[in-house]
Amino acid sequence: MSRTLAEKVWEAHVVRHGSGAEPDLLYIDLHLLHEVTSPQAFDGLRLANRKLRRPDLTIATEDHNVPTVDIDKPIADPVSRLQVETLRRNCAEFGVRLHPMGDLEQGIVHVVGPQLGLTQPGMTVVCGDSHTSTHGAFGALAFGIGTSEVEHVMATQTLPLRPFKTMAINVDGALQPGVTAKDIILAVIAKIGTGGGQGYVLEYRGRAIENLSMEARMTVCNMSIEAGARAGMIAPDETTFDYIKGRPHAPSGADWDAAVAYWKTLRTDDDATFDAEVHIDADELTPFVTWGTNPGQGLPLGASIPDPEQIADENERVAAEKALSYMGLEPGTPLRDIRVDTVFLGSCTNGRIEDLRAAADVLKGKHVASGVRMLVVPGSMRVRKQAEEEGLDKVFLDAGAEWRQAGCSMCLGMNPDQLAPGERSASTSNRNFEGRQGKGGRTHLVSPLVAAATAVRGTLSAPADLEN
Numbered sequence: 001m002s003r004t005l006a007e008k009v010w011e012a013h014v015v016r017h018g019s020g021a022e023p024d025l026l027y028i029d030l031h032l033l034h035e036v037t038s039p040q041a042f043d044g045l046r047l048a049n050r051k052l053r054r055p056d057l058t059i060a061t062e063d064h065n066v067p068t069v070d071i072d073k074p075i076a077d078p079v080s081r082l083q084v085e086t087l088r089r090n091c092a093e094f095g096v097r098l099h100p101m102g103d104l105e106q107g108i109v110h111v112v113g114p115q116l117g118l119t120q121p122g123m124t125v126v127c128g129d130s131h132t133s134t135h136g137a138f139g140a141l142a143f144g145i146g147t148s149e150v151e152h153v154m155a156t157q158t159l160p161l162r163p164f165k166t167m168a169i170n171v172d173g174a175l176q177p178g179v180t181a182k183d184i185i186l187a188v189i190a191k192i193g194t195g196g197g198q199g200y201v202l203e204y205r206g207r208a209i210e211n212l213s214m215e216a217r218m219t220v221c222n223m224s225i226e227a228g229a230r231a232g233m234i235a236p237d238e239t240t241f242d243y244i245k246g247r248p249h250a251p252s253g254a255d256w257d258a259a260v261a262y263w264k265t266l267r268t269d270d271d272a273t274f275d276a277e278v279h280i281d282a283d284e285l286t287p288f289v290t291w292g293t294n295p296g297q298g299l300p301l302g303a304s305i306p307d308p309e310q311i312a313d314e315n316e317r318v319a320a321e322k323a324l325s326y327m328g329l330e331p332g333t334p335l336r337d338i339r340v341d342t343v344f345l346g347s348c349t350n351g352r353i354e355d356l357r358a359a360a361d362v363l364k365g366k367h368v369a370s371g372v373r374m375l376v377v378p379g380s381m382r383v384r385k386q387a388e389e390e391g392l393d394k395v396f397l398d399a400g401a402e403w404r405q406a407g408c409s410m411c412l413g414m415n416p417d418q419l420a421p422g423e424r425s426a427s428t429s430n431r432n433f434e435g436r437q438g439k440g441g442r443t444h445l446v447s448p449l450v451a452a453a454t455a456v457r458g459t460l461s462a463p464a465d466l467e468n
């Protein structure tokens, strides 16, 4: 029977088929942990007097609560400090490998897994974190789980799961210069809506997806969850194999050949059908930015703030009115006229080396506009090191940006990097909900190229605007 990529990976992991309404029980190949969603799970294990079933398939890093300056000092905020210290204690007690602050492999969990070669095609990958969908870029079935599920995986290395539906997101054609993976995914979410992917595993396919680098594919899969999907996947190909080869946890020798032979089978069969299909023409895409308070409220940068009165659907109209009032924006304002206070380059969406290179390329020889602060936060310490070896830190510092240590940083208000009430940002992260980057903060989601150009002009801009 012909099957989709997601169905192949699912079936390869079923330990026990559920009968009737019962879920299937799936084996989990990789379990990632961070400080926010693991404490109660460890407590549960301790209470039940259980061990971790497979500590060797479990790895932890510190990311959400870590400051990105003065990391050699104790964490000032007591809640964050407790969170991080608890993770350290738990990992030591249960024998889990942990990359603590300052370690070369420390960073955002979804940057660290792929960087170490832990994330591989055909795997099941889970983490108590919604953006686990990032790992689907490798053709893994990867999804976020709740804290009680984290405990279940810790204890058994399995997870009961209900079946999903499949949706193909076909992105055909070729991207124009200056248009990136971030613009693809913002356009996808604007098209299908923040609930459009509910119940589905998305498979991104088509020529524009095949032409993306691994890091760009991660950007796309990362935001699948913002369309409400359970996961997002891309079939592995030579780009995937090249990326994995030689990484610390990649198979080697004969194991490598066997792995690649298997990975090559991980493609949706030609005659397989999806429960739903969406088409996007990459040629038509331009840089995309959000204007509202959910990731689906986005438009091409050349557009203007929509007028809620023109929106036919009542729910969408009300949501737009509310968003514009929170964002302090007027209908009809060209998006390019919106002035920002802060630019944030980082997060598990766009905090990888290629993102930093792209932004540095725009900033080189230019300066951040007066009154604008720009934070550049590498997704991991290894990304930071590589950037420094390439001299990117100098480009950012010369341009007047801040060069930080690794962590989630301003992606969410769980650490000192936050917007003040009423402040507006252009941010390469993935969520623009009310208060996401700090109470009262206003977020516009953008690509690294748009972030850099916006930092220079002080208003939402693309690199092409700098040439005028």
Ligand SMILES: CC(C)[C@H](C(=O)O)[C@@H](O)C(=O)O
Residues within 6 Å of the ligand: 036, 037, 064, 128, 129, 130, 131, 144, 412
């Ligand atoms: C803190 C964590 C549970 C959360 C998530 O699940 O995604 C965070 O990473 C986020 O991006 O909002």
Ligand code: SF4
Residues within 6 Å of the ligand: 063, 064, 108, 109, 110, 129, 131, 347, 348, 349, 407, 408, 411, 412, 429, 430
């Ligand atoms: S960078 Fe942002 S989205 Fe990613 S894990 Fe951290 S908080 Fe979540």
